[in-house]
Amino acid sequence: MKLAVGQMEPQITSVEENIARVKVLLEKAEENTVDVLVLPELCNSGYVFQSSDEANASAEEIPQGPMSSELLAWSKAGRMVVAGICERTDKGLYNSAGIFANGEHITTYRKIHLFLNEKSWFQSGNDEPPVVEFNGSKFGVMICFDWIFPEIARVLALKGAQAILHPANLVLPYCQDAMITRSIENHVFTATANRIGTEREVAFSGHSQITSPKGQRLASLNGEEIGITVYNIDLSMADDKMITNRNHLFDDRHPDLYSRIIQND
Amino acid sequence: MKLAVGQMEPQITSVEENIARVKVLLEKAEENTVDVLVLPELCNSGYVFQSSDEANASAEEIPQGPMSSELLAWSKAGRMVVAGICERTDKGLYNSAGIFANGEHITTYRKIHLFLNEKSWFQSGNDEPPVVEFNGSKFGVMICFDWIFPEIARVLALKGAQAILHPANLVLPYCQDAMITRSIENHVFTATANRIGTEREVAFSGHSQITSPKGQRLASLNGEEIGITVYNIDLSMADDKMITNRNHLFDDRHPDLYSRIIQND
Numbered sequence: 001m002k003l004a005v006g007q008m009e010p011q012i013t014s015v016e017e018n019i020a021r022v023k024v025l026l027e028k029a030e031e032n033t034v035d036v037l038v039l040p041e042l043c044n045s046g047y048v049f050q051s052s053d054e055a056n057a058s059a060e061e062i063p064q065g066p067m068s069s070e071l072l073a074w075s076k077a078g079r080m081v082v083a084g085i086c087e088r089t090d091k092g093l094y095n096s097a098g099i100f101a102n103g104e105h106i107t108t109y110r111k112i113h114l115f116l117n118e119k120s121w122f123q124s125g126n127d128e129p130p131v132v133e134f135n136g137s138k139f140g141v142m143i144c145f146d147w148i149f150p151e152i153a154r155v156l157a158l159k160g161a162q163a164i165l166h167p168a169n170l171v172l173p174y175c176q177d178a179m180i181t182r183s184i185e186n187h188v189f190t191a192t193a194n195r196i197g198t199e200r201e202v203a204f205s206g207h208s209q210i211t212s213p214k215g216q217r218l219a220s221l222n223g224e225e226i227g228i229t230v231y232n233i234d235l236s237m238a239d240d241k242m243i244t245n246r247n248h249l250f251d252d253r254h255p256d257l258y259s260r261i262i263q264n265d
Numbered sequence: 266m267k268l269a270v271g272q273m274e275p276q277i278t279s280v281e282e283n284i285a286r287v288k289v290l291l292e293k294a295e296e297n298t299v300d301v302l303v304l305p306e307l308c309n310s311g312y313v314f315q316s317s318d319e320a321n322a323s324a325e326e327i328p329q330g331p332m333s334s335e336l337l338a339w340s341k342a343g344r345m346v347v348a349g350i351c352e353r354t355d356k357g358l359y360n361s362a363g364i365f366a367n368g369e370h371i372t373t374y375r376k377i378h379l380f381l382n383e384k385s386w387f388q389s390g391n392d393e394p395p396v397v398e399f400n401g402s403k404f405g406v407m408i409c410f411d412w413i414f415p416e417i418a419r420v421l422a423l424k425g426a427q428a429i430l431h432p433a434n435l436v437l438p439y440c441q442d443a444m445i446t447r448s449i450e451n452h453v454f455t456a457t458a459n460r461i462g463t464e465r466e467v468a469f470s471g472h473s474q475i476t477s478p479k480g481q482r483l484a485s486l487n488g489e490e491i492g493i494t495v496y497n498i499d500l501s502m503a504d505d506k507m508i509t510n511r512n513h514l515f516d517d518r519h520p521d522l523y524s525r526i527i528q529n530d
Contacts, residue, residue, distance in 0.1 A: 112519050116509045128522050148450050148514070150415035151523040158525050172508070174449050174480060181446035184439050185413050215439060243437070244381045249413070254377050255527045257393050258416040260423050262520045262527055 001137060003163065003189070004034040004230040005208040007221045009197035012046030013058045019044070019067055021226075022083070026074045028228045034079065036134065037228070038193040040208075041084030041111075041144045041169040042095060043067070048117075048200040052093075055121040059088035062098045063105035076103035080134045082141055084167035092123045097141050097167050101134050112152065115145040115171070131159040137235040140188075144168040147175045147182065147192075151261065157186035158250065162238035166192040170205045180215045187213040187249050188238045196224055213238050266402060268428065268454070269299040269495040272473040272486045274462035277311030278323045284309070284332055286491075287348070291339045293493045299344065301399065302493070303458040305473075306349030306376075306409045306434040307360060308332070313382075313465040317358075320386040324353035327363045328370035341368035345399045347406055349432035357388045362406050362432050366399050377417065380410040380436070396424040402500040405453075409433040412440045412447065412457075416526065422451035423515065427503035431457040435470045445480045452478040452514050453503045461489055478503050 006025035010018045022043055029037045041047070044067035045058030062068045062085060071081050080101035087096035087108065095111040095118055110125030111118075129152055131140045140156030142164060147153070156164050164182065168175065170192075179190045189212060196206040209220040210231045219229040241249040271290035275283045287308055294302045306312070309332035310323030327333045327350055336346045345366035352361035352373065360376040360383055375390030376383075394417055396405045405426030411417040412431065421429050429447065433440065435457075444455045454477060461471040474485040475496045484494040506514040 112522060113517055116511050119511055124519070126522075128525070145512075148508070149518060150419065150450055151518070151526060154415065155523060155525045158528075174446075177442070178446045178449065181439075181443045184443065185415055243413070246381050246384055247410075252378055253414060253416070254389070255529050257377060257391075258420060258527050260393070260420045261416060262523050263423075264520050 001135065001233055001235055002033060002035045002230055003191055003210060003233050004029050004032065004037045004228045005191050005193040005210060006037060006039045006228045007194060007196060007206055007208040008040060008043065008226050010040070010043050010046045010195060012048055012199050013054055014046065015044055015058055015066065018046070019070055022067065023070060025228055026070070032228065032230050034230055036139065037079070037081045038165045038191045039081065039083035039167060040193050040195040041167040042086050043084050045086035046199060047169045048202050049121055052121055055086060055093055056088065059086040059093050062087050062096065062108050063100070068098050068105070071098060071100045072103060072105060075100040078102060082165045082167060084143060093121055094125060095122045095143060097143055099132055099141060106132050109141045109143065111143040111146065113145045113149055129156055131156060131161045138162050140164045142166055144170060147178055153182040153186055157188050161188055162235040163189035163191060166190060168192050168194045170194050171202060173205065176207050176209055179209070179211055183211040183213055184215040187241050187243065189213060189233055189235065196226065266400065266500055267298060267300045267495055267497050268456055268475060269294050269297065269302045269493045270456050270458040270473040270475060271302060271304045271493045272459060272461060272471055273305060273308065273491050274460060275305070275308050275311045277313055277464050278319055279311065280309055280323055280331065283311070284335055287332065288335060290493055291335070297493065297495050299495055301404065302344070302346045303430045303456045304346065304348035304432060305458050305460040306432040307351050308349050310351035311464060312434045313467050314386050317386055320351060320358055321353065324351040324358050327352050327361065327373050328365070333363050333370070336363060336365045337368060337370060340365040343367060347430045347432060349408060358386055359390060360387045360408060362408055364397055364406060371397050374406045374408065376408040376411065378410045378414055394421055396421060396426045403427050405429045407431055409435060412443055418447040418451055422453050426453055427500040428454035428456060431455060433457050433459045435459050436467060438470065441472050441474055444474065444476055445482070448476040448478055449480040452506050452508065454478060454498055454500065461491065
């Protein structure tokens, strides 16, 4: 299974230009016979909005919008793509990830944990993050700042995700290393597709990466490149949760002692 | 507040020798006017038992046992010490951490997540890990392999721990880096006191360390030294859970979406 992360520099509010930039990555992925491609957060719209009007003008409906249509078309050849999309709905805007496979819109994940000024433009998602099946494998999806809440990767892994696909626009310096921990503690692959560039004085860190269940960095891009990196992975590796011959990462859990995690106080 | 981690090499089943070795560290901590000292897991008994009889012969009751008595005595001068103790009880043996402060036995934490052959010698703890107050600060306690379950550090932080004190006998290579993630995701200090040496062909990794809520490694020992490392910390730093000016690490959580974490399935 060829998994790839794409790294790019979206332009704020330039929807057409962003589609053109995404198409460059889709073509590269096609050339490399990629099966599953992850693209950054908000790749149709850019990130640093100055008003709700700006965010709204860059948003689209999923799957009817122009970026979704490109992704859907690309996915027709037996492929899957997960991409961050500034999504317009009846209930307002969401920072979403559209998931498209085999020419179908599989589902949309709406980001639960909003970062900084995203709280001014977006509604927070109210559904558990999804795990989708593709070609017999299971993929969980979370977006950017969700990484800092260990509960999200955990929920995805408990739902059976073998790999966590992770569109991102990273500003804080911690995530790339923390995803190593997310891999190890859940024994899953992770694929973080980050953006690069500086937009209205906010700098994004690139260093998109794919990690293994053993916490290895299998593939990565640097802080400036535009392009994709591909790794041929055996997702079944993630099914073996024995971290020693007597320790199963999930069976060893003591959920009866974790109840404080779901208390609202 | 002077926080220290002590690193040593316990000898399997050599209770008296281990007390002597611990006393060397207690003296160093006293010389350095340490307020809170963390010592490794099972520092009274060693780690690689070959039988339940061996484990039982090295075990002691807390706080009546000989190691506990030394720790209790040291703590009388307005200090706290947390040390891993092979504990004998009516219900069997536990891999425990004794917590002693101001000449009192504050509480005992019994390790929840047992690693490898520990399952042959020890009962698993059945209580939520504790947070204790000392000199107006709050300290959580977990032991070694508990680190890989993000729920434990999370529970401690949600209970108000400003620092997580972490006696360890580390075999896997992941923990020291993962504790950086535990610090960041919970915005707490951590203090991992690890052992060194090779015991019956099992090698322990040393590299005891103290980390900050921002994920800095404030102090550390190497893979071979015996001794302590001390850092003067301001624990109130851990109370500020704002990771950006609009993101509170705990208030931003969505516990309603985390319920899968406490399901037994």
